[in-house]
Each structure stands twice: as structure tokens, then as C-alpha cells.
Amino acid sequence: MKRVIFHIDMDSFFASVEQQARPCLRNRPMAVCGKEKSRSIVVASSVQAKEKGVKTGMPAFKVIKLCPNIEFVEPDPVKYKDVSQRVMDIFSRFSPKMEIFSIDEVFLDMSGLVKNIEQIKCSSQKIKKQLKQEIGSFITCSVGVGGNKFLAKLASDKDKPNGLFIINKQNMDSVLLSSKLTDFCGIGFRLKKRLNDLGVDSVKKLRNFPKNRLIEFFGPDRAQKLHNMAIGRDFSELVCHRSKPKSISRAYTLNQSTTDKEKISLVLMHLTEKAGQELRKNNLSAGKIQVFLRYSDFSMVSLGKKMNGYCRDSQKFFQTATTILHKVRFAKMVRAVGIRFDDFVPFNRQLPLWPSERKKLKLVPWLDKINDQCGELTIKPAYLLKMKKLKDRAGGFCK
Amino acid sequence: MLEQVNQQIEVLVAFMRNKILPLSFRWENKRYSVKKVNLVNSEYKGREKIYYFSVNSNNDYFKLAFYSHSQKWVLQEAYFE
Numbered sequence: 001m002k003r004v005i006f007h008i009d010m011d012s013f014f015a016s017v018e019q020q021a022r023p024c025l026r027n028r029p030m031a032v033c034g035k036e037k038s039r040s041i042v043v044a045s046s047v048q049a050k051e052k053g054v055k056t057g058m059p060a061f062k063v064i065k066l067c068p069n070i071e072f073v074e075p076d077p078v079k080y081k082d083v084s085q086r087v088m089d090i091f092s093r094f095s096p097k098m099e100i101f102s103i104d105e106v107f108l109d110m111s112g113l114v115k116n117i118e119q120i121k122c123s124s125q126k127i128k129k130q131l132k133q134e135i136g137s138f139i140t141c142s143v144g145v146g147g148n149k150f151l152a153k154l155a156s157d158k159d160k161p162n163g164l165f166i167i168n169k170q171n172m173d174s175v176l177l178s179s180k181l182t183d184f185c186g187i188g189f190r191l192k193k194r195l196n197d198l199g200v201d202s203v204k205k206l207r208n209f210p211k212n213r214l215i216e217f218f219g220p221d222r223a224q225k226l227h228n229m230a231i232g233r234d235f236s237e238l239v240c241h242r243s244k245p246k247s248i249s250r251a252y253t254l255n256q257s258t259t260d261k262e263k264i265s266l267v268l269m270h271l272t273e274k275a276g277q278e279l280r281k282n283n284l285s286a287g288k289i290q291v292f293l294r295y296s297d298f299s300m301v302s303l304g305k306k307m308n309g310y311c312r313d314s315q316k317f318f319q320t321a322t323t324i325l326h327k328v329r330f331a332k333m334v335r336a337v338g339i340r341f342d343d344f345v346p347f348n349r350q351l352p353l354w355p356s357e358r359k360k361l362k363l364v365p366w367l368d369k370i371n372d373q374c375g376e377l378t379i380k381p382a383y384l385l386k387m388k389k390l391k392d393r394a395g396g397f398c399k
Numbered sequence: 400m401l402e403q404v405n406q407q408i409e410v411l412v413a414f415m416r417n418k419i420l421p422l423s424f425r426w427e428n429k430r431y432s433v434k435k436v437n438l439v440n441s442e443y444k445g446r447e448k449i450y451y452f453s454v455n456s457n458n459d460y461f462k463l464a465f466y467s468h469s470q471k472w473v474l475q476e477a478y479f480e
Contacts, residue, residue: 017438020437020438021437021438021453021462022437022453022460022478023437023455023460024460024478024480078440078442079440079442079451082441082442083438083440136437136438372445373445374445374446375444375445378445
């Protein structure tokens, strides 16, 4: 095996962190979710809850029907972020080449550092031991090992929780052919449906499907990717550096569905403030803003607008967002509101022509500094005094 | 039963190898000795760095917060069996 890639996936990460912190939650069904009677969905659940059919993304009322004795714990994103950073610190000791794939997943390039299966097992045990010693006995991970990122990711799902699974030349075919299409990272529900429509419902059929027909349906890049998946090939390298974001978005599910534009614009202002601060932290300016609304029947509408030049001032974003919002005629009650900035360029320090604009440009970094030092939204637009601070949401998973 | 407390308390601590270890604390005229520290995490709120200690005292669970800038301890949560 030339390349040796480890994919480490924390087991039920948010739920494990809560169980580590509160022993009373251990060995029982529990879910990280908002309040029991709210419209929240499950962010993570314990192994015992999963055994009863509780899944990530399931609404709270469904969870109660499935598992009436389940314990709900409100998410604590700050805690998960902090524990995740400490976990990543531990992983980084094992290889200089590390790609953080999500808050609880990481790829390590162990090529040259482990030479045989015994050494792979030894490294995996060391990782697990250090997690136990430094974070806690309830924080476990599953390790998948393969010759590339795709196989390593597939392997880590094969022996959960707290397992180690190695895909090598001997077992690669049997593992691939016994996997479901959706087990592959990159094939989700929609792509699976499109493949099924073509008569492809297994890995074997995908492997034997004519490549030219795949290209016809999915385009050359995706077709090649799908074909490579079916034969376990992946040439992608680990992305060790954190690239600048391509878009920044913030969304919020309202406590009650509404058609009240003032309520919605209040949330929108809060979101633009938050996203604007993130934009400035990354030293970027955005050329486009998008407002998206989710209706009570879960249908979505999104409207975008080009900014008048590149901008980084939350107030300007809010003004544009409001003009977008006033154009929308609500077909149904609005359940969730979101905002997205994209079309980024690095922040240009050239001063604007108008003195009032210049003043604003100078003021914004100071406001950010005060908010950094004294807490988020210490200084905020007076309009926001009308509402309570929106709760932070726990980050989602990436697959 | 989980109770949100948020009361300032007195805590006896040990400093060991760059780590703070709460040993015992007083709350409502009762002394609780810390049997196990389950999890330590931290966050910044403005310039204040807050360390959270999820601890067990016998079968009871507590969440203590140490505000490093203002040097105070707060009992945030208590859970009694």
C-alpha cells in the first residue's frame, strides 16, 4: 500500500460530549436537540437512541413517538467547538498532513509513518488512548484506513462505534460491492435517485454502467468521479490549509411561523450583523447578497441582489436585504430566514470618495473590536434593541 | 433533576501541571467535594475567558464556571439523582 490515509470520525460527537460532561446521561437514549415541544431537530443522538431508530435531522415530535423516554439536551455549540479543537490538536500530533473535514472528522496522511497492519493498529490505539486520557473516557472515535481518502472515509463507517477498519487490496472489492450507493461520500439521496432512474441501484451496476452514458447524464467530471468511486479510486490530496470561504451564510428558524415583515426583518438584521462580522474577520468584501426564506411547508424561496460595488458594512447589507424582502409576497407562513454573502474579493483599503462613507469605513473596525472584547453585539443598531439575542446553533455534519 | 443555579460560590482548587483542579466547593451552606472532573472546556466572552468544569460529587453533577478575568467562580448547573 503506497498511500496510507486515516479517516477519523468521532462517534456521535455532540452527544458523547454531553454524556462525558454529565454522567447521568450515559448509557441511555439521549439527543442533542432544542426544547422538547419546540420545532427543533436532532443534531446528534446517543448510540442507545440510534438503536431505537432516532436519526440526525429528525424533528423532536417524531423522536418522542419513537422513543418516549429519551432525554433532550439543548445544544452547546461553544462547548463542541472547544472540545473539537482539543481533539484536532491530538490528531495533529500523529501526522504533519492533516485535513479537517468537519467539526468531528479528520483525514491524516500516514504514508511513510506506518508500514504494516500492526503499526496501523498501534497508531489507532494510541489515538484512542490519548483521546481517553485528555478529553474523557466517553469520547471515542472510529478509524478508517485506506489507500485514498474515499476508501478511508468509507472504512470509518464500517466499524462503529470505537472501531478500526482497514480497506486493503485484498478486501477492497468485497467491501465496495457490499456497500450501498449512499455509503459513498458524495452520493446523497438526490444523486441516488437519479442513478436509480438509470437502473443503477448497486455498486456493481455502477461499475458496469457504460462510462459514455454516465457522461451523458452527469457530465464528464461527475461521471468520472462516480466511476472512480465504483472501483475505489481517488486521487485527491489532503487539503491541509484552510482556504478563504466562498460564501458566508447565517440562517435562523423562527419560534413561530409568521408573515410579519417587521419580525422577519429584525431577524434578518441580526443575521446580517453576524455574517458581516464574519466577513470582516476574513478580510473580505462581498459583491452579492441573497435572502432565503423557508415556508411552513418546507418549500424555499431565495432572492439575490448585486451590491452597488463591493461592500463589508452590515448596515448596507441590511438595507439591500430589506429591499429584497419587501419585493417578496409571502405565499405561505415563513418558518426560517437566512442570508448569504458571496462573490468575494479581498478587502480593498482604498478610501471611498464621500466623507460620510469614509467615516463609516473607519468606524466599523472599531465597533468590531469592541464587540470582540466585550461580547457579541455589545454595540448594535438601535433597531435590534427590539429583540432578544438569537441563540447560537450547533454546527451540522458534513458527509 | 437539572437545576439552573447561576450563583457565585467559593471553590477550593489545586493548580497542577498548568491545570486548575477544583477540589471542593460550598453552596447553600453545604460542602461538596469533587470526586471527578468529567470535562473541561472554555470560551471567550469578550475579553473574559471562562473555564467550565463539569464535575461529579458522589452521584450529583455540577457545572462550575471560572471567570479568569474577574477571578470568580459561579455554580451554573446542578443535577441531583
